[in-house]
Amino acid sequence: xxxxxxxxxxxxxxxxxxxxxxxxxxxxxxxxxxxxxxxxxxxxxxxxxxxxxxxxxxxxxxxxxxxxxxxxxxxxxxxxxxxxxxxxxxxxxxxxxxxxxxxxxxxxxxxxxxxxxxxxxxxxxxxxxxxxxxxxxxxxxxxxxxxxxxxxxxxxxxxxxxxxxxxxxxxxxxxxxxxxxxxxxxxxxxxxxxxxxxxxxxxxxxxxxxxxxxxxxxxxxxxxxxxxxxxxxxxxxxxxxxxxxxxxxxxxxxxxxxxxxxxxxxxxxxxxxxxxxxxxxxxxxxxxxxxxxxxxxxxxxxxxxxxxxxxxxxxxxxxxxxxxxxxxxxxxxxxxxxxxxxxxxxxxxxxxxxxxxxxxxxxxxxxxxxxxxxxxxxxxxxxxxxxxxxxxxxxxxxxxxxxxxxxxxxxxxxxxxxxxxxxxxxxxxxxxxxxxxxxxxxxxxxxxxxxxxxxxxxxxxxxxxxxxxxxxxxxxxxxxxxxxxxxxxxxxxxxxxxxxxxxxxxxxxxxxxxxxxxxxxxxxxxxxxxxxxxxxxxxxxxxxxxxxxxxxxxxxxxxxxxxxxxxxxxxxxxxxxxxxxxxxxxxxxxxxxxxxxxxxxxxxxxxxxxxxxxxxxxxxxxxxxxxxxxxxxxxx
Amino acid sequence: xxxxxxxxxxxxxxxxxxxxxxxxxxxxxxxxxxxxxxxxxxxxxxxxxxxxxxxxxxxxxxxxxxxxxxxxxxxxxxxxxxxxxxxxxxxxxxxxxxxxxxxxxxxxxxxxxxxxxxxxxxxxxxxxxxxxxxxxxxxxxxxxxxxxxxxxxxxxxxxxxxxxxxxxxxxxxxxxxxxxxxxxxxxxxxxxxxxxxxxxxxxxxxxxxxxxxxxxxxxxxxxxxxxxxxxxxxxxxxxxxxxxxxxxxxxxxxxxxxxxxxxxxxxxxxxxxxxxxxxxxxxxxxxxxxxxxxxxxxxxxxxxxxxxxxxxxxxxxxxxxxxxxxxxxxxxxxxxxxxxxxxxxxxx
Numbered sequence: 010x011x012x013x014x015x016x017x018x019x020x021x022x023x024x025x026x027x028x029x030x031x032x033x034x035x036x037x038x039x040x041x042x043x044x045x046x047x048x049x050x051x052x053x054x055x056x057x058x059x060x061x062x063x064x065x066x067x068x069x070x071x072x073x074x075x076x077x078x079x080x081x082x083x084x085x086x087x088x089x090x091x092x093x094x095x096x097x098x099x100x101x102x103x104x105x106x107x108x109x110x111x112x113x114x115x116x117x118x119x120x121x122x123x124x125x126x127x128x129x130x131x132x133x134x135x136x137x138x139x140x141x142x143x144x145x146x147x148x149x150x151x152x153x154x155x156x157x158x159x160x161x162x163x164x165x166x167x168x169x170x171x172x173x174x175x176x177x178x179x180x181x182x183x184x185x186x187x188x189x190x191x192x193x194x195x196x197x198x199x200x201x202x203x204x205x206x207x208x209x210x211x212x213x214x215x216x217x218x219x220x221x222x223x224x225x226x227x228x229x230x231x232x233x234x235x236x237x238x239x240x241x242x243x244x245x246x247x248x249x250x251x252x253x254x255x256x257x258x259x260x261x262x263x264x265x266x267x268x269x270x271x272x273x274x275x276x277x278x279x280x281x282x283x284x285x286x287x288x289x290x291x292x293x294x295x296x297x298x299x300x301x302x303x304x305x306x307x308x309x310x311x312x313x314x315x316x317x318x319x320x321x322x323x324x325x326x327x328x329x330x331x332x333x334x335x336x337x338x339x340x341x342x343x344x345x346x347x348x349x350x351x352x353x354x355x356x357x358x359x360x361x362x363x364x365x366x367x368x369x370x371x372x373x374x375x376x377x378x379x380x381x382x383x384x385x386x387x388x389x390x391x392x393x394x395x396x397x398x399x400x401x402x403x404x405x406x407x408x409x410x411x412x413x414x415x416x417x418x419x420x421x422x423x424x425x426x427x428x429x430x431x432x433x434x435x436x437x438x439x440x441x442x443x444x445x446x447x448x449x450x451x452x453x454x455x456x457x458x459x460x461x462x463x464x465x466x467x468x469x470x471x472x473x474x475x476x477x478x479x480x481x482x483x484x485x486x487x488x489x490x491x492x493x494x495x496x497x498x499x500x501x502x503x504x505x506x507x508x509x510x511x512x513x514x515x516x517x518x519x520x521x522x523x524x525x526x527x528x529x530x531x532x533x534x535x536x537x538x539x540x541x542x543x544x545x546x547x548x549x550x551x552x553x554x555x556x557x558x559x560x561x562x563x564x565x566x567x568x569x570x571x572x573x574x575x576x577x578x579x580x581x582x583x584x585x586x587x588x589x590x591x592x593x594x595x596x597x598x599x600x601x602x603x604x605x606x607x608x609x610x611x612x613x614x615x616x617x618x619x620x621x622x623x624x625x626x627x628x629x630x631x632x633x634x635x636x637x638x639x640x641x642x643x644x645x
Numbered sequence: 646x647x648x649x650x651x652x653x654x655x656x657x658x659x660x661x662x663x664x665x666x667x668x669x670x671x672x673x674x675x676x677x678x679x680x681x682x683x684x685x686x687x688x689x690x691x692x693x694x695x696x697x698x699x700x701x702x703x704x705x706x707x708x709x710x711x712x713x714x715x716x717x718x719x720x721x722x723x724x725x726x727x728x729x730x731x732x733x734x735x736x737x738x739x740x741x742x743x744x745x746x747x748x749x750x751x752x753x754x755x756x757x758x759x760x761x762x763x764x765x766x767x768x769x770x771x772x773x774x775x776x777x778x779x780x781x782x783x784x785x786x787x788x789x790x791x792x793x794x795x796x797x798x799x800x801x802x803x804x805x806x807x808x809x810x811x812x813x814x815x816x817x818x819x820x821x822x823x824x825x826x827x828x829x830x831x832x833x834x835x836x837x838x839x840x841x842x843x844x845x846x847x848x849x850x851x852x853x854x855x856x857x858x859x860x861x862x863x864x865x866x867x868x869x870x871x872x873x874x875x876x877x878x879x880x881x882x883x884x885x886x887x888x889x890x891x892x893x894x895x896x897x898x899x900x901x902x903x904x905x906x907x908x909x910x911x912x913x914x915x916x917x918x919x920x921x922x923x924x925x926x927x928x929x930x931x932x933x934x935x936x937x938x939x940x941x942x943x944x945x946x947x948x949x950x951x952x953x954x955x956x957x958x959x960x961x962x963x964x965x966x967x968x969x970x971x972x973x974x975x976x977x978x979x980x981x982x983x984x985x986x987x988x989x990x991x992x993x
Contacts, residue, residue, distance in 0.1 A: 148964055149857050149858070149859075149860060149861075149964060150964060153854070153856075153857065153859070221856075221857075222854065223854050227815055227853075227854070229813075229814050229831055230814040230815065230854070230855060233813075233814070315831075317830075317831035317832025317833075318831060318832070325832065326832075327815065327830050327831050327833075328830065328833075361726055362725040362726045363728070363729065364728055364730050366730070366732075367730075367731040367732075369731075370731070370736050370740075392827050393828050393830070394827060394828045394829075394830040394833055394835040397762075400758075401755060401758075404751055404754065404755070405748070405751050408747040408750065408751050409744065409747060411743065412740060412743050412744050415743045416736070416740055418704060419739040422704065422708070422711075423731075423732075423735070425707065425708065426711060426729075427726055428715050428726030428727075429717050429721050429725060430711060430712060430715050430717055431717050432716055432717070440708055443708055444704065447705075451697040454697070454747065454750070455693045455697070457751075458689060458693065458750060458751070458754040459755075459758050460686050460754055460761055461686060461689055461690055461693065461754070463825050463826060464686055464821075464824040464825065464826070467817055467826070468852065528672065528674065531675060531690075532675065532676055532821070533676045533822075533848070533850065535850055535851070537854045538859060538860035539860045540861060542848065586723075616726065617725035617726050617727055617728035618728045
């Protein structure tokens with residue numbers, strides 16, 4: 010038993026969680042006694058807040074995320090080539106600190122899909138409440154909690170991490186690397202995530218209910234809310250730290266670990282997309298961390314950052330919160346979209362059997378979106394009471410960012426042209442994405458137009474728009490990607506018929522759910538309300554019914570994934586006849602990805618050119634006897 | 646054979662776009678059209694639809710045509726498409742054209758924005774005050790007095806400037822029939838300009854999540870003829886003052902005076918009617934309980950407790966923490982006495 014408590018793993022993690030509570034209790038007690046504060050040893054709020062910070066950290070230590078570094082710091086022997094924590098031979102290996110990017114990718118995906126269903130269930134509860142005007146199932150307190158946790162989970166625990174998960178699995182294979190650049194950091198990034206999610210879900214148990222200020226947590230509402238608010242404030246810190254560490258890992262991996270011959274302009278567009286996303290993450294994510302630390306300090310320690318009514322000059326700045334928050338949270342919508350663009354580029358090219366149309370423009374438009382993405386944040390604040398002139402430049406940049414996005418849409422369309430279209434499930438989701446995302450993009454341009462935005466901001470038009478870009482956009486690309494790489498990840502084929510049923514149900518009921526929301530928004534129904542005027546009753550009932558059908562269609566997906574993973578027919582190494590490197594190894598790939606280091610000799614999408622190859626499993630010297638050019642990975 | 650499909654697609658696309666645009670005019674998008682600001686915004690929306698629909702139809706047509714014409718047929722399992730890598734002219738075209746369209750739309754939207762936010766000389770100033778979870782509306786009068794109402798009354802065809810503030814968190818003042826909204830920001834007074842043009846009653850909505858009672862933070866805007874508005878204002882102004890008794894504040898107000906002051910506090914300054922229905926006062930708020938029923942037979946002491954510490958007793962079916970706990974500070978002692986006297990009388 011003692012040995013189990015000393016070795017990294019779940020027993021030690023449990024012990025450390027208990028220690029974390031004791032630590033929090035002691036720190037609060039000692040500090041409050043020293044400061045002569047009342048209730049020194051019995052202030053539940055303070056103990057909970059310190060526990061929220063301590064428990065995830067102690068858990069990570071207990072589980073063993075830091076063991077190697079602790080050994081190194083304390084001068085004890087470390088074995089850099091120790092691969093005991095690498096790879097999975099049984100399901101148990103998925104429940105420990107694992108440094109294999111393929112295992113971590115699947116860990117990410119499974120955890121994210123779990124939170125997709127938790128968040129989706131909350132949406133079902135909300136739609137049940139909204140089916141009729143008046144209050145039926147939940148109180149207004151619970152309703153505010155439901156939409157807040159729904160958004161927070163699906164943004165921070167689903168869309169962002171599942172893209173990190175898919176890229177974790179696929180990206181090192183695509184660039185011909187044996188793993189990510191920092192495998193131990195990769196494992197740490199993953200294990201921060203379930204803790205962040207648990208904090209957010211556990212907020213429902215807090216006295217006063219879960220956090221209920223929306224995922225935007227606008228101050229000063231958020232700084233005056235019950236304890237549940239801090240479960241979000243602190244949960245986001247862990248999700249954000251995870252995100253930043255992963256992004257750094259991707260950047261270093263992409264820059265330094267590409268196979269010989271893979272110049273930047275021979276990288277598949279998925280790699281370009283994750284390169285761009287990672288740039289966004291490392292630059293922007295610290296801003297949401299800051300905004301939530303402000304809230305934490307305001308709420309827990311009374312710093313008065315956002316209190317405009319008391320303090321020396323009554324100078325708390327409410328607008329500052331929104332500026333800092335959106336300086337992350339607008340780029341965040343590209344963080345939640347660019348990896349999807351990468352997935353769609355892969356699928357449309359392979360499934361049309363054609364090179365991607367305008368490859369360089371596709372790459373440049375990603376970079377353009379990264380740069381422009383930092384210049385549009387205040388379009389979320391057209392009615393916030395900020396300086397009115399700022400609205401004009403923000404309107405123009407917001408409209409202009411549609412240009413690179415448009416380039417991508419048109420290039421995908423041109424890729425379809427004169428191809429040989431394989432209309433299987435990944436391709437159907439890709440084509441569905443093109444239509445729904447175009448609608449989301451169009452409503453985005455409408456929202457850029459300040460006078461129209463003044464009428465519809467904070468209405469159901471916004472709810473419709475965000476779901477057209479995040480559900481019709483991101484989620485469709487996620488489904489496309491999961492079906493597309495399912496054979497590679499699991500070594501088995503999914504059921505094509507169920508996949509198609511899933512697509513058509515999702516596509517139809519998605520549009521029936523979110524399409525009508527545009528109309529009720531313009532007609533005057535505000536968002537984030539549990540109750541609404543009688544005039545919207547008919548539309549809301551229709552939306553609720555469609556949303557339940559949409560929810561049911563997700564069960565088809567779940568069934569297909571679970572059953573196919575266990576019982577599906579064995580997948581070939583390259584069932585899609587794709588050229589990119591991940592399809593040139595077995596399904597699932599060998600433990601260190603490549604038995605021989607591949608050499609990249611051509612572009613990734615040379616379909617239709619007889620005899621074209623992207624990578625060969627020969628050393629650069631063999632591949633190109635002249636040698637010197639091909640061995641340097643950064644020159645073309 | 647190469648030319649044909651494109652002509653066909655253009656024809657089908659044009660027809661589909663025309664149908665889509667016709668449909669966009671047929672759908673009844675907007676709520677009542679009750680202010681000068683409405684027309685320019687509604688027209689902007691229709692222009693956006695006219696530009697957007699053909700773009701969406703273009704995308705959809707290309708997808709559907711590709712699926713129809715280029716789908717894999719039996720026997721093509723191992724075939725590839727044409728190795729087309731790009732076309733610079735086409736790429737320049739679909740970069741430049743959207744950019745031109747977008748910049749034009751921005752210029753047009755800028756014109757609309759300056760139009761709807763134009764200032765006027767003879768603006769009627771209305772002070773909008775937000776509190777969790779009610780609106781009050783103040784009409785500054787000559788001599789520094791302000792007439793306060795829990796519903797919004799506006800004369801037709803007179804430009805109005807709203808000066809908007811809040812005493813707690815961020816709310817958002819929105820009258821969908823006027824198309825414009827703005828946040829109420831702690832520490833800042835924000836402004837909104839509207840010229841009502843149509844007589845009628847329209848909902849006032851809080852559009853920014855402000856806490857538990859957000860979905861019931863509603864009021865009503867009444868647009869009336871200038872004459873009717875003046876009458877209403879005069880009637881509201883009829884002062885309920887308590888004779889100061891020659892200065893020094895020694896005189897005790899009579900019971901009738903107290904009740905009159907209480908009634909005025911209930912319907913105006915205190916803003917009680919914004920949330921509570923009370924038949925005698927003619928208020929119809931539904932955020933809190935109907936006081937005609939809830940307070941029946943309650944003692945004056947209990948009523949006072951209900952006002953100053955609202956969470957002490959909660960009417961079944963209503964959540965705690967909705968009513969502001971600050972009335973002991975925001976109301977004067979006399980107003981509070983008046984309110985208690987008034988409520989005790991009307992709920993007997």
